[in-house]
Amino acid sequence: MRNPYRTQRIAFFFLLLATLLIVVPVGLIVVIIVQKGLPAINWQFLSDIPRHGMRAGGIFPAIVGTIYLVTGAIIFALPIGLLAAIYLSEYSKDNFLTRLIKLAIVNLAGVPSVVFGLFGLALFVVFFKFGASILSGSLTLGIMILPVIITTSREALESVPYSFREVSLSLGASKWQTIRHIVLPNAIPGILTGTILGLGRAAGETAPILFTVAAFYLPRLPASVFDQAMALPYHLYVISTQVPNVDEKIRYGTALVLLMLVLMMNLIAIVIRYKFRKMKKW
Amino acid sequence: MVKFDIRDLDVWFGPVHALKKVSMAVEANEIVSVIGPSNSGKTTFLRTLNRLSDLTLNFKMAGTIRLEQENINDIDIGLLRKKIGMVFALPLPLPLSIFDNVAYGIRMHGMKNKKALEKTVEGSLQEAYLWDEVKDRLGESAFKLSGGQQQRLCIARTLAVEPEVILFDEPCSGLDPISTAKVEDAMVKLKEKYTIVLVTNNVKQAARVGDRTAFFLNGELIELDETDRIFTAPKDKRTDGYIRGKFG
Secondary structure (H helix, E strand, C coil), X not given: CCCHHHHHHHHHHHHHHHHHHHHHHHHHHHHHHHHHHHHHCCHHHHHCCEECCCCEECCHHHHHHHHHHHHHHHHHHHHHHHHHHHHHXXXXXXXXXXXXXXXXXXXXXXXXXXXXXXXXXXXXXXXXXXXXXXHHHHHHHHHHHHXXXXXXXXHHHHCCCHHHHHHHHHCCCCHHHHHXXXXXXXXXXXXXXXXXXXXXXXXHCCHHHHCCCECCCXXXXXXXXXXXXXXXXXXXXXXXXXXXXXXXXXXXXXXXXXXXXXXXXXXXXXXXXXXXXXXXXX | CEEEEEEEEEEEECCEEXXXXXXXXXXXXXXXXXXXXXXXXXXXXXXXXXXXXXXXCCEEEEEEEEECCEEHHHCCHHHHHHHEEEECCCCCCCCCEHHHHHHHHHHHCCCCCHHHHHHHHHHHHHHCCCHHHHCCCCXXXXXXXXXXHHHHHHHXXXXXXXXXXXXXXXCCCCCCHHHHHHHHHHHHHHCCCCEXXXXXXXXXXXXXXXXXXXXXXXXXXXXXXXXXXXXXXXXXXXXXXXXXXXXC
16 A cells, blocks of 8 residues: 655655755865865955966955956946836736747846857947946946846836735825835845846856956956956966966965855845845735 | 716726716715625726726726716826725735825825824824824834724725725725724714715625615616615615625
8 A cells, every 4th residue: 555654755855865966066066165275365365466477476356357347237237127127017018029028038048148248249349449348348247137137126026916006006106106115115125136146147257258358367456447357257267277387276266265255245135135024014 | 065976987898898887976975885796896886986997907988987077087197096095805004114004195195294294194093093002003014913903004094195085995804893893983984074985795884884875786786775775675676686695
């Protein structure tokens, strides 16, 4: 006779196994990077420029470059993405064009990042004549993370109960007042989730910045948004493949710094999200 | 004085003919109860009066609705909805504090003065018989209140914008008998200042609070008369059947 409890135990075992299979590689990656990279981390590594053909010294310009690029991408993508999401979820009529736009946005999220890189090269670097610059790189990264921000923001807006909107309108509030005072405040946690996902992607991608901003070796800080900059992922690629005889611990140290940077930015967003979630009152 | 004058009102949602040639007048300072089985168009009727039906996809109407002689389609929609308040079937507090819930409407209409806001909030909560229960916890989330309190909060929120008419859409469907009694008491008191249209699934409630009662069936207004008459000697036998619980 079949024993449902035994079946359940077996099923639980496989579910647990699948979960562990996801956790283990993530844990291993972190452990290996920390183990091999931690010895490289010291004040000089974080605050000095690269020296001796990037075999010694620090990675400060790359850290600063990545922070600039990610900040620039968010400044560009968050407002536009949010406004587009508001339009799509609150104002647009459900017709063929709207559905086409939504489909295009979802598909845009799946476009390989190197394609965005080429697009950025053609549009920002060449056509708008921004050259290889922080501006071009930020815009390219921004466009790359736009679909993520739009999709998650739209979901966040649509998850605010429709009845709240009706109540607000029934009291004589205008549509925009309803969005501004009722819908948006309650969608912020979800919007921040999208921003976090976007942040992580923008910080880690190499291909989009390859043609648009990244400098192979620039032992100083960028002077303006029209300046080139070093960036952590590209720097990691360079010292791992293009420069011979780079100490392993410098490579892993760079990876560790990139990991920490993304983690720290996420942490800030998570804290803000937590604050807003606590305000959520239904 | 006639508050609402509704003539030959037809409403469609796409192919669905939800209201058919409804004509009736609502006098100022009376409670008109609207009864009828589900899908009879009661709620649609109510939501068309404050143009909330406009939000529904493929909504189309014919005929005229006048609020004090003025066609509701000619009144600014924000002003119209300020004049015609609505209390929904389920208690629907906004995700704000008790105070902010009541203050929401007047704030949206431009009131900034803190003193005046406080005065209006207190007055509205008192009118809705809620003030004594919440006066020490105005800053708390409205979701911490019980269902009955939440519904009275929604009434207070509606009163705060100083409407002329209040539409109640089955306001007691989710409430226990004691909360229901409190809401009904509030309604009877409110009719001194406001005109009330009450949609209810509860025939006894219509008998208790309504001055006049309208019976809707399949989108048609079958009968509208003094509540006493509707419940003792209805003209139409369908009305009689519904009240006696034979269908619906």
